[in-house]
Amino acid sequence: MEEQVGIAWHRLISRFAARRFPEAAVLLQDISRDAALLFRALGGDHGVMVQAGAQSSHGARRSLLERLAGSGFKADLAWLDRQALRLPPLVDVFPDRQLNRDLYFWLAALCAADPRPDQPWLARNQAAVLAVSGDFPGLAARYGRLVAAEIARRPPISRMAPDEARQEQAIRDALQKPGSVAELPAARRPPHPVLLWLRPELPAAGKPRFGARPEPASQAASALQSDKKRRMAEHAEMPERKGGLLLFRPESIFSWTEYAKVEHETQENEDQDLARAADDLDIIAVAQDSKSVAKKLRMSLDLSPAEGDGSPLEGNGMLPEWDYRSHTLKPDQCRVNTILLADALPCALPAHLKRDQQRLRRQFAALQPLRQRLKAQPEGSEIDIDPYIRHLAHRSGAEGGFYLDQRKRDRDLACLLLADLSLSTEAWVGDGRRVIDVIRDSLFLFSEALSVSRDRFALYGFSSKQRSDVRFHTLKAFNEPYGDAVRGRINAVSPGYYTRMGAAIRRAAQILERQKARERLLLLLTDGKPNDADHYEGRYGIEDTRKALIAARQQGLRPFCVTVDQEAHEYLPHIFGKDNFIIIRKSSELPARLPLLYALLTR
Amino acid sequence: MTVTSIARAVRVPSLIPRYTPTGDEIEVFELAHQNRLPVLIKGPTGCGKTRFVEHMAARLGLALYTVSCHDDLSASDLVGRHLIDASGTYWSDGPLTQAVRHGGICYLDEVVEARKDTTVVLHALSDDRRILPIDRTGEQLEAPPGFMLVVSYNPGYQHLLKGLKPSTRQRFVSLAFGFPEAGLEGEIVAGEAGVDQATAKRLVTLANALRSTADHDLEEAPGTRLIVDAAKLIAAGCDPRVACRAAIVECLSDDPEITRALMVVVLAIFGD
DSSP, X not given: OHHHHHHHHHHHHHHHHHTOOGGGOEEHHHHHHHHHHHHHHTTOOTTOEEEEOOOEEOOOOOOHHHHHHTOOXXXXXXXXXXXXXXXXXXXXXXXXXXXXXXXXXXXXXXHHHOSOTTSOHHHHHHHHHHHHHHHXXXXXXXXXXXXXXXXXXXXXXXXXXXXXXXHHHHHHHHHHSTTOOOOOOOOSSOOXXXXXXXXXXXXXXXXXXXXXXXXXXXXXXXXXXXXXXXXXXXXXXXXSOOSTHHHHOSSXXXXXXXXXXXXXXXXXXXXXXXXXXXXXXXXXXXXXXXXXXXXXXXXXXXXXXOOOOOOOOOSSSOEXXXXXXXXEXXXXXXXXXXXXXXXXXXXOOXXXXXXXXXXXXXXXXXXXXXXXXXXXXXXXXXXXXXXXXXXXXXXXXXXXXXXXXXXXXXOOEEEEEEEEOSGGGGSEEETTEEHHHHHHHHXXXXXXXXXXXXXXXXXXXXXXXXXXXXXXXXXXXXXXXXSHHHHHHHHHOOOOSBBOHHHHHXXXXXXXXXXXXXXXXXXXXXXXXOBOSSSOOHHHHHHHHHHHHHHHHHTTOEEEEEEOOTTGGGTHHHHHOTTSEEEOSSGGGHHHHHHHHHHHHTO | OHHHHHEEEEOOOSSOOOOOOSSXXXXXXXXXXXXXXXXXXXXXXXXXXXXXXXXXXXXXXXOEEEEXXXXXXXXXXXXXXXXXXXXXEEEXXXXXXXXXXXXXXXXXXXXXXXXXXXXHHHHHHHSTTOEEEETTTTEEEEOOTTEEEEEXXXXXXXXXGGXXXXXXXXXXXXXXXXXXXXXXXXXXXXXXXXXXXXXXXXXXXXXXXXXXXXXXXXXXXXXXXXXXXXXXXXHTTOOHHHXXXXXXXXXXXXXXXXXXXXXXXXXXXXXX
16 A cells, blocks of 8 residues: 555656656657658668667756656657667657657757767757758748747746856757857756757767677567667676576676666566666666576667677688678678588478468469460561461451560579578467478478479578578578478478578578579578677678678679568668568468569569 | 550751750760760669750751660560551561661660660661661661660669660760759759749759658659659649649659658758
8 A cells, every 4th residue: 555655656746747748749659760761861871770769867957846756867868879860769848749749850850960970069969950950941940949849848047046047048049049159158067958959978888898608598589578769788797696686687787886776676566667677777787698588678778889809710711791880891700601401301391381382383383484476466576477378368357466476484593592590580470380480381382382483492591609600501502403301401490599691691692693594583581680699780780781782782683581570661671772672561471472472573 | 556656756846955964964975976876874763864865866956766665675666567558568667777767866765674685786786887787678777877876774773683784885875864963953943843943942952852761761762853843833833842742752652651751851841
């Protein structure tokens, strides 16, 4: 009872203190695509995604109510880093819904323009406001309305100490007449956060370390909770202490300062509210222990990308990797180990696929390459002598139909199907089936279909354990016949490790390039983003994959991606290009759609 | 039959179509014509390739035979074929043969779309032999000095598998067209559509903003033609936002989520 009263009081006072307008709230997820396109339209980098940012502590004086409620330490601000454009997950600071929406677009535009990122906070933001409102009259008009609302929202000057009042006045002047304020007057406390401006720069984060090889299972996809909010994270050592904490969580996240709080929250709410617990932390420290526990909260952490060791690997046939930070293609970064599933037992097609198989065989028989010579056509490249002579002899009948037309359908095609076999494919998709089962069925049906249409094809799978062990499974090489041996190998694939997509694509491109065919199709079948257990994460992996695909296109190959990741539209257009991928809404439809898609692609 | 419908022979027009050069393309084209070299024009949709060829044909006083190539266009569509009427068979020249016989510019728009067998016909015409062999009639036509072969293609959305072969590409003098620089494009838009400079400038800002989303959100960047169309609607009294939606946004994508996001960009420029 006591506890419930406490909670009720906390909610009530928090609501009063926050001065928010939930009825006018706008969620990032509703406008993120629009904001992302606006960001790109105004010159923002195509490689960054729009993501919810963590709240930032501002250190400014709080109102009495906020102090009573114990809230108001943090504010939702926007910023741009190498990985993403970070926008507040929700905006409800203004009473008008339109204004809250406009704030999102304004912040996206500001991040895209930002002409003077090296300047101090005040000068930088004024320059950015001038740049945006100069070029975009529509945004300038909205900025005017936003400034009026922001000033109405800010704490009144009359109640401030003289030094803070001077500072606040300067900020208001800079908001109203951007470019007019050169310097921020000093005050004991930092100013109240300005929601219309970019976040002030933070001090640099801790340096990440690598070395210990994490257990592959830490990529477990069976997350109980998942949210898309980014949390500031830094790498830290796992504290040498046994206790309740280790029960807590996998990616094992805590720092000494926040240690007690994490433990407390989790115990109280059990699994319920890990997300809120994580929100309460300023910075989440990620310890690199080698134990992995089933992940309870699936979340993205803003780890600053690790440098890795980057030294070239010894040996022949090493593959390069693209480092977007230095814009260099580093040679000899990845070792690809080809694995032939030699001990797989030959098997027949699984019984549950028999019906699909028959349907596909019929459909694909129609795709067999053949040369057609159409007789007695109303138009064509040559005269069809027979009907013409008949016509002359009989002097009868209708005009027309004296031409021969050649319809040649020579499909000279080689297709390589590359399947993602990383551990994330072990996730369940419902009906007691896992992603890997879907991928396996797709491989089966795809092979059945292609063996009928007589196109040359090969099947490979990949996973990776850091750059020294990119595992490339040969399921069927181009020169192998499709039969029970190959079916046995498809049957034997099992998920494991991570997704170093760039290296796998480079290797597949090497194999496909050796095929002499007019059309060469590289079909990638995946369930998510590129990632690996080292610095191959986030934008690094995305940019490397993109480079690998650009190289493949230059070799005359045609890459196409089929994914079951519902958020793929955030990053796949950048990697594959707008029309070179499809997202399958229900993974279970993949087996049926893949062969049909293939028919469309190669038409 | 279809032979006449695919070609549009434009006799020398009395009026030279307006064209604003963005570089030295006019000089290069004239020199290529003097030296009897074929020309290849590459550039994105709506950047003025066809207008340029029409302008040059009028300027040089040449007839223009335009053929829009499609994936069923075969060599005999260009060269000609035997037709039949009451009196028997007779030969009918295709647009390319007509241009070679009578002189003039034969302009093959989107040449990569055409069937492979067309390149064979073009090869003999595009090197220094300048001949067109017609095996069906046994003729071998030699191109007169007034004949010029011009082809264009769009490197952006052409099928990756259907690029021009190097052996074809290297026979042509190539002109790469892009979108004009913002100030010049503003003048073009203002001149073509009759809108004021301020509106033209806003439209060009919009076009350039949308162009920077190409490949990621859009299949292809909006061309100057789209911008001119929107400007014409605005000049006729249409609300700029309505004009931009109808003439630009809806032409770029069919995906409702994308068009909604594109309208956010439109409002960033034309909002209130």
